[in-house]
Amino acid sequence: MFESLSQRLATTVNRLRGRGRLTDENIREALREVRIALLEADVALPVVQALIQRIKVRAVGQEVARSLSPGQALVKVVSDELTMVMGKANTELNLAQQPPAVVLMAGLQGAGKTTTVAKLARLLTERKKKKVMVVSCDVYRPAAIEQLRTLAEQVGVKFFPSEAGQDPVRIARDAVAAARREVVDVLLVDTAGRLHVDEAMMAEIKALHAAITPIETLFVVDSMTGQDAANTAKAFDEALPLTGVVLTKTDGDARGGAALSVRYVIGKPIKFLGAGEKTDALEPFHPDRLAQRILGMGDVLSLVEEVERKVDQDKAQKLAQKVMKGKRFDLNDMKDQLEQMGNMGGLAGLLDKLPGVSSLPDSVKSKVNDGEMKKMIAIINSMTGKERRHPDLLNGSRRARVARGSGTQPADVNRVLKQYMQMEKMMSKLGKGGSKGLLRQMRGAMKGMGGMGGLPPMR
Template sequence: MFESLSQRLSSTVERLRGRGRLTEANIRESLREVRVALLEADVALPVVQALVQRVQVRAIGQEVLKSLTPGQALIKVVRDELTALMGTANADLNLAAAPPAIVLMAGLQGAGKTTTVAKLARFLRERRKKKVMVVSCDVYRPAAIEQLRTLAEQVEVLFHPSSGTDDPVAIARSAVDAARRNFADVLIVDTAGRLHIDAAMMDEIKALHAVLDPVETLFVVDAMTGQDAANTAKAFSEALPLTGVVLTKTDGDARGGAALSVRYITGRPIKFMGAGEKPDALEPFHPDRVAQRILGMGDVLSLVEEVERKVDQEKAQKLAEKVIKGKRFDLNDMKDQLEQMVNMGGMASLIDKLPGMGSLPDQVKSKVNDKEVHRMIAIINSMTKKERRHPDLLNGSRRARIARGSGQQPADVNRLLKQYQQMEKMMAKLGSGGIKGLMRQMKGAMRGMGGNGLMPPR
């Protein structure tokens, strides 16, 4: 998300960073480029006008022109105004209600509402330690109820059954009773969507809202629809007392116009953003961190939180103890490291959160994908347990067999083993306490890495 906008804004503010002084003329010139970048990112025109005007007022004032580092001061102004535009700070869910706290989900068909219900249920179960029940009041879309049942099993939350022949309001009442009987802390209600906003849809969801009296009414919207997302959210906010917005499919949106427009147009905070199909692909929306990512500053806080949450701490501890004791780093250990990387969202997700990566050329970014990681895992999986523990056994005939078993070429196996040897040497240096030697080894390994940093391009 934000790739195109980030590149344009990063290059614009970077040109100002090293200047000893700024004038009103070059500030206005830079803000014209910022304006074009925002419009190309499909940010709504009123939002663009408001943002540029606020930045200009602060930039031409004493805050920037009198600063010792005016270029950096302007970047700070742009970052602050982007953050304010999206809501300053993360707006948390308000679940302070007598159980069950009811969360009503609204949105158009195809926005990813049902999958978001499951993701939110998992989020509340794992991170808030809540007992969650979900229910579908979508009696129109074929298999919608069965889809939610399957997802509920995957994320390990309670599911209240319903039928396509039932009345949505009756389903809602029944679900509330069931949630009370099961001592659920939270009940998440999935509602029917339509391909467009219509009176019947609005009447039905208003009736559901009146019966449920939810503590949270969240509007789920597809980020790839750009400023249309903000306009649709505005229509819903006028019909329902929305408490927040969930942006979905942000991994498929390179522009980011929806994220910058929704809060300004609707006055409702973005509470979550979904990126991917996996049940854990839902994150709280932090405007300050997103603003930093847009300006190419990375998002180290989110990266640290992700590492703490998704890295298998027990495996990491075992590997650390193994290295310290001087035991050999083997291919099982390498496979564990690759799988941890995939669990954290893959290479693209990691790079997106690292400072300075927004300015990488497109041809470099295009090579950053997880195909090579999965290929390496497949090659290791084709080895016997003994071969993984003792890589020295891998002679030519064994390598040919492994290549056939994994659907790769012998050259791919050779490249993987070269990567393994580099990692093994680094681990040996770390174990012996030679940190300077380790750093030299890492530099050499980086020079030897081609393509996307894992394997040379085929």
Template sequence: MFESLSQRLSGTIERLRGRGRLTEENIRESLREVRIALLEADVALPVVQALIERIKVRAVGQEVIKSLTPGQALIKVVRDEMTAVMGAQAADLNLNVPSPAVILMAGLQGAGKTTTVGKLAKHLKERRKKKVMVVSADVYRPAAIEQLRQLAEQVDVIFFPSDGSQQPEAIVRAAIEDARKSYVDILIVDTAGRLAIDEAMMAEIKTLHAAANPVETLFVVDSMTGQDAAVTAKAFSEALPLTGVVLTKTDGDARGGAALSVRYITGRPIKFIGTGEKPDGLDVFHPDRIASRILDMGDVLSLVEQVEQQVDKDKAQKLAEKVVKGKKFDLNDMRDQLEQMQNMGGLNGLMDKLPGMGQVPEHVKQQVTGKEVPRMIAIINSMTKKERRNPDLLNGSRRARIARGAGLTPADVNKVMKQYQQMEKMMSKLAGGGMKGLMRGMKGMMGGRGGGMPFR
């Protein structure tokens, strides 16, 4: 998300960063470039005008012109104003009500409502430690009910059955009653979508809202629709008392205009952003972190949180103890590390959170296809247990056999072994207790000669 906007803005900002002095003229020139970048990212025109005006007022004042580092001061102003437009700080769900707290999901057909219900259920169960029930009131699309049943089973939450012969309000009332009896903390209601906003749809969802009396009414919208996302959200916010917005499919949206437009146009906070189809592809929306990502400053906080949640702490502890005791880092250990990286979205999932990615040449980024880590795991899996424990056994004939087993080439096996040797060297330096040695090892692994991506 935000790739094209980030590239344009980071280029403009970088030109200002090193300047010892800024004038009103070169600030205006830079803001023209920022305006064009925002419009090309499909940010709504009123949002662009308001954002540029707010930046200009602060930029030509004492705050930037009189600063000792005016380029950096301007970057801070742009970041602050972007954050303010998107909502200043993360907006939490209001769950401080008698159980069950009802969350109603609304939106157009194809926006990803049902998938988002599954993701939100998993988020609330695992991160908030809540007992969750889900129900589908989409009586027009039987496949939606079955899809939600499968998702509920996948994320291990309670599914309340419904079918197309029932009235949506009757389904919701019965689900609320059952949730009370089952001591459920949160009931999430999936609703029917339409291909466009129409009177019948709005009338039905108003009736459903009255029956459910939800504490949260979340509008689910496809971020790839750009400005239309903000327009649709505004229409729904006029018909329903929305409490927040969920932006879906953000991994497929290189422009990011919806994220910058929705809060300003609707006055409702973006509470979550969804990526991919997997149940764990839902993140709390942090405006300040998103602004940093847009300006190519990375999102290290979210990366740290992701590691905290998804890294197997027991395995990490065992590896640390093994290394400290001076035992050899083998290919089983490397496979564990690769699998944990894959759980965090692979190289693609980590790259957009790292600072300075906007300055990485496009041809280098294109080498990261998402297939690198699975291929490396496939190569290690093609080895025998003995070979994984003793990598020194891997002569030419064994490497050829492993390549055939993984459906790859001996050159690919050689690349994996080179990566392993670099990791093993780094681990041995850690065992020696030298942090400087470890840092040198990491530097060599990341940027050494002949390095680069393991697969193209």
């Protein structure tokens, strides 16, 4: 999400960074580019007009004109105003209530409500250590009830059973009573959706809300619907006292306008971003971090948090001890590293959070893809245990067999082994010279960074 917007804004602000001073013409030209970029990203027109006006007022004011680096100052103004439009700071769920804290999920059909319920249940269980129960009030789609049952088992939370044809209000009341009996901290209520806003749907969800008085009412919206997301949000906000928004499918080729529009149009905070189908693909929404990503500054804080949360600390510790003792880094270790990278969203997900990546040419970014990483894992999986421990055994005939077993070419196997040898050499340096040896090795590797999909040298 935001790729085209990010590229266009990054080009605009980069032209201003090095300017010794800004003229009215510079600023007018920059704001025109920003305006076009926002409209192309499907940001609602009232939002674009308000944002441009706020940037303009600050840009021609004292804080930019008298700055030692006016180009940089204008970049900061744009970043600050994008952050303000999206809501200043992250707004957490309010669960300060006598258990169970009831969270009602509302939205159109296909927005991803059921999947989001499972993702939120997992997040609350793993990160907040809450005891969670889920229930489906979508009595019109038996498949939705079954889907939530399956997802609840996957994420390890309680599931309150319901059936097609039951009264949704009765289901919700019974679920609240059951959650109270079983001393559940949070009850997540999935509701029925429609293909479009209609009176019957709104009447039903109003009745549900009145019956269970949830502490949080979250509007789940598909970010790929662009301006329509803001219009739908407005309709739901008029019918229900919404407390927040969850943007789904943010990993698609969406232009990103929903994130910038919804908060401004309904005045309710975006609380979470959903990306992908996996149950761990839900993250708290941080407006300041997203504004930095839009401007090509990366999101290092989120990257660090993700590494701390998703890297297997035991495996990392064992590998460090193994290397420091002078034992050889083998292909099993390399496979572990690749799989952990995949757990963090793959190469594409990591790159998206690194500063400056948005300005790289598409020809470079296209070479960095998770397909190659999966291919490498498949190649290592096709080796015997002995070959993984002792890569020197892999002669020509063995490499040909591994290629056949993994559905790849011998040249692909050779590339994996070449990358393995580079990693093994780096780990060997660490074992011999400690952290200083590793740093020297990394500096040397960075000078000619050609192996990772053709990324340019780091400066």
